[in-house]
Amino acid sequence: xxxxxxxxxxxxxxxxxxxxxxxxxxxxxxxxxxxxxxxxxxxxxxxxxxxxxxxxxxxxxxxxxxxxxxxxxxxxxxxxxxxxxxxxxxxxxxxxxxxxxxxxxxxxxxxxxxxxxxxxxxxxxxxxxxxxxxxxxxxxxxxxxxxxxxxxxxxxxxxxxxxxxxxxxxxxxxxxxxxxxxxxxxxxxxxxxxxxxxxxxxxxxxxxxxxxxxxxxxxxxxxxxxx
Numbered sequence: 001x002x003x004x005x006x007x008x009x010x011x012x013x014x015x016x017x018x019x020x021x022x023x024x025x026x027x028x029x030x031x032x033x034x035x036x037x038x039x040x041x042x043x044x045x046x047x048x049x050x051x052x053x054x055x056x057x058x059x060x061x062x063x064x065x066x067x068x069x070x071x072x073x074x075x076x077x078x079x080x081x082x083x084x085x086x087x088x089x090x091x092x093x094x095x096x097x098x099x100x101x102x103x104x105x106x107x108x109x110x111x112x113x114x115x116x117x118x119x120x121x122x123x124x125x126x127x128x129x130x131x132x133x134x135x136x137x138x139x140x141x142x143x144x145x146x147x148x149x150x151x152x153x154x155x156x157x158x159x160x161x162x163x164x165x166x167x168x169x170x171x172x173x174x175x176x177x178x179x180x181x182x183x184x185x186x187x188x189x190x191x192x193x194x195x196x197x198x199x200x201x202x203x204x205x206x207x208x209x210x211x212x213x214x215x216x217x218x219x220x221x222x223x224x225x226x227x
Contacts, residue, residue, distance in 0.1 A: 020062070021055060024216030026182050027062040030155060033180050033212075033222070037154075038066060044154030046070035047178070049097050049140065049167055052079055052114055052159070054086035059157040059182055059218075064090065071149060073097060075135055078112055091147055097160060098137035099169040106133045119162030139170030151176055158183040159218070165199045173207040173223075181209060181221045188217055195219065 020028050037044055048060045051072040055061045060070065069089045074080055075096040083092040096104055096118050104118040107129040115122075115129075118137065123129040143149075156178035158167050164184050187198035195201055201211065204221050213220035 021057070022059050022062075022218075023057045024218055026059045026157075026215055026218050026220070029213045029215065029220055030059065030180065030182065031062060033220075034063075034154065041067070043067045043069070045150055046155040046157065047073070047140075047144065047149065047153060049073045049156070049158045050160040051083060051157075053112075054083040057114065059159070060155070061087075063155065068154075070153070070155075071144070071147060073143065075106060075118070076108075076112075076116055093143060093147065095143055096135045096137045097140050097143070097158075097167045097170060098163060099139065099166040100137065101139070101142075102137055103134055104137050105131055106135055108132050115161055117161035117163060119160075122162035140167060141170060141172050141175070144171075144176060149176070152179070154179050156181045156183075160184070162186065165203070168200060168203060173204075173209075177223065179222060182218055183221070184217045185219045186217055188214055188219055 018028055031038065034044065046060045046063055046068060047070055051058065051074050054072070064087055071091045071093060072083045072087065073093045073095050074083065075094065077094065080092055080094045083090065098104065098118070106116065106118055107123045108116040109128040117123065158164050160167050168183060181204065183200060185195065185198055185200045187194045209221035209223045211219060212222050
């Protein structure tokens, strides 16, 4: 009898596959973080900076499918149009996010590329990047205030190809208090010591955010006082 019970548990228990739309399964961590809200069918707000494709590789599409909504921000016309077509419930914004207002050159390595950036550091030694335009950068504070984003929104995702530190510096974390932040940090590729000494980590730590997850180049932080 015991053998049959163990056999049943081992081979007959149904598997429950979990679908991820993110590049490195970031959305599975996000889903687990907000599981209590999701189980109660409560709908939160997200801000997705560098949203790229509205579904493929998206850190917020899983939440959108659960009924959440928010703000999708990207600097290319085709990506903005794609987001408007696929996610009508969201507020889609064309903007280049940085820590101040200034003219910036847009570089890309291909049409609808995931690597489009305004970071000179990323592009200066890579001949695959081509200039495709110039844009006036804006701070995230300005964008969120303009579009009446709630101060205590649930989730912030930042993936802007090397300009991530400047993007987070353009948000006042004394005013806006996202409960969970997922931000790309290339320093993570150098190991944990490089990560905890990086500008992004030191900035978020100074504002009370603790590192709770790491997957690929993405790092996840929460401020327990904002939960």
